Amino acid sequence: MLDPNQLRKDLATVIDRLALRGMVFDAERFNRLEARRKTVQVETENLQARRNAVSKLIGQLKSKGADASQELAESQAIPARLKELEAELAAVQAELNEWLMTLPNLPHASVPAGASADDNVEVRRWLPAAAAADGNPQPLPFEPKDHVSLGEPLGLDFDAARKLSGARFMMLRGPIARLHRALAQFMLDLQTTEHGYLECYTPYIVNSSTLFGTGQLPKFKDDMFWVTKGGADDEPNLDEHGNAVASEDLYLISTAEIPLTASVRDSIVPLSALPMKLTAHTPCFRSEAGSGGRDTRGMIRQHQFDKVEMVQIVHPDTSYDVLEQMVGHAEAVLQKLRVPYRVVLLCGGDMGFGSAKTYDLEVWLPAQNTWREISSVSNCEAFQARRMQARYRPEKGKPEYLHTLNGSGLAVGRALVAVLENYQQEDGSIVVPEVLRPYMGGLTVLSS
Structure with missing residues (x-):
């Protein structure tokens, strides 16, 4: 399987090397999947940070005897959304891995060009x-x-x-x-x-x-x-x-x-x-x-x-x-x-x-x-x-x-x-x- 990190960091080289095999890499498909992955990961990280902040805020409000009902409601809703994001990320990764399983290895730099x-x-x-x-x-x-x-x-x-x-x-x-x-x-x-x-x-x-x-x-x-x-x-x-x-x-x-x-x-x-x-x-x-x-x-x-x-x-x-x-x-x-x-x-x-x-x-x-x-x-x-x-x-x-x-x-x-x-x-x-x-x-x- 190709290295996902190389695809993210050096897509141009991957495209050029696969071309030695006569293969046209679907960069648009990869970029679309990568954009979805990043969006889900960013939202997940932001939501996890928000969960931690709300949990801390609830503790502060309770220690002062203040009303924390709004924060508690928000805190209770976060796990459900995180679960949805986890499932969405798994689906994106599964689609990417299934696709990568069908792609051949990259030819070494010393491999000559040719079709047959x-x-x-x-x-x-x-x-x-x-x-x-x-x-x-x-x-x-x-x-x-x-x-x-x-x-x-x-x-x-x-x-x-x-x-x-x-x-x-x-x-x-x-x-x-x-x-x-x-x-x-x-x-x-x-x-x-x-x-x-x-x-x-x-x-x-x-x-x-x-x-x-x-x-x-x-x-x-x-x-x-x-x-x-x-x-x-x-x-x-x-x-x-x-x-x-x-x-x-x-x-x-x-x-x-x-x-x-x-x-x-x-x-x-x-x-x-x-x-x-x-x-x-x-x-x-x-x-x-x-x-x-x-x-x-x-x-x-x-x-x-x-x-x-x-x-x-x-x-x-x-x-x-x-x-x-x-x-x-x-x-x-x-x-x-x-x-x-x-x-x-x-x-x-x-x-x-x-x-x-x-x-x-x-x-x-x-x-x-x-x-x-x-x-x-x-x-x-x-x-x-x-x-x-x-x-x-x-x-x-x-x-x-x-x-x-x-x-x-x-x-x-x-x-x-x-x-x-x-x-x-x-x-x-x-x-x-x-x-x-x-x-x-x-x-x-x-x-x-």
Whole structure:
């Protein structure tokens, strides 16, 4: 959520920064709400001061034996009006907060202007061998097959998944299932043993409060899978202590970022606990409501996929250094796999809702002869923390909002696609990347 104080003190900057996203901020609406808030607050403060003055006057009149009936009548009327003002102020604040919940984060000053992915800026690329004349990886010495043609003989089965669940699901069997598992284990081991992340196991189902806190709701409700709880209609909703609690809508997670980041919701984290570095391997579920017609062939865009997620929860002074560090943690996966990739800085119009600055990692896919996203690493600054009321306690002063960062380390399915296409041989077999062989029982080649 945007900082209301920044809106009040520096509205022009907010307007300019949101314009980087191609968004026109409704300044008239904000000023109207702000004027109402100020009017109510001023009347409230004046009435509270008057209540105190009248109370003092009543005491003085009574001590002199004078008639205080008029002052008593005024004093008795004040609480009712204060209650009305309190309700009016709550309504204004609720309208403002509901609106702010729909507004995206402000882009950092270093984010380039632009409307779409065409305006993103390449920062660097990494190739395991010499580049071709056009700067891209050298083409394979034979006509490359795509990952579907390569994967199906190894156990990739879309037909079986379609019978079970519908389109955009997959089933893996045998060698390719093992390779998929090997990738996930390798990524987790790398992030925990070399980069210092704490491995976590998280719920795959979360409530709506969690999603409001991390920014998926209300904007992306149609992109989530909702969960209907079974049981009798009159069955009470109980917490872990057996106490009845209010029922909330439940959703399947679209990324492990959600439970990892929300683990500090409604918390004040000790300064000594920062930075918090968390990772988890989870399935991710996305309805892809806004992606009709895109990437319908293969594993690129699925309703269910696996991902190893990295989250850091840090002191605000360090978050941009941490962002660069996390990009390096994602790059390390691809470098150890020896898969060509490039790092791209996203423009304002292509960034995610909660991000202040985002880098994408894109892998090279020979069959498509192009780069495809495999990781996105973002600094959300205090945007999520403000929504979650997640703070830290500095050495002096009041608690302040944390900064949160997240990134894929990596998307397992897309890493599998990259390995299949970049390690394919002319006969359709797949050389197992050296770093994965310990996870594959020493296998060096997969063939049907």
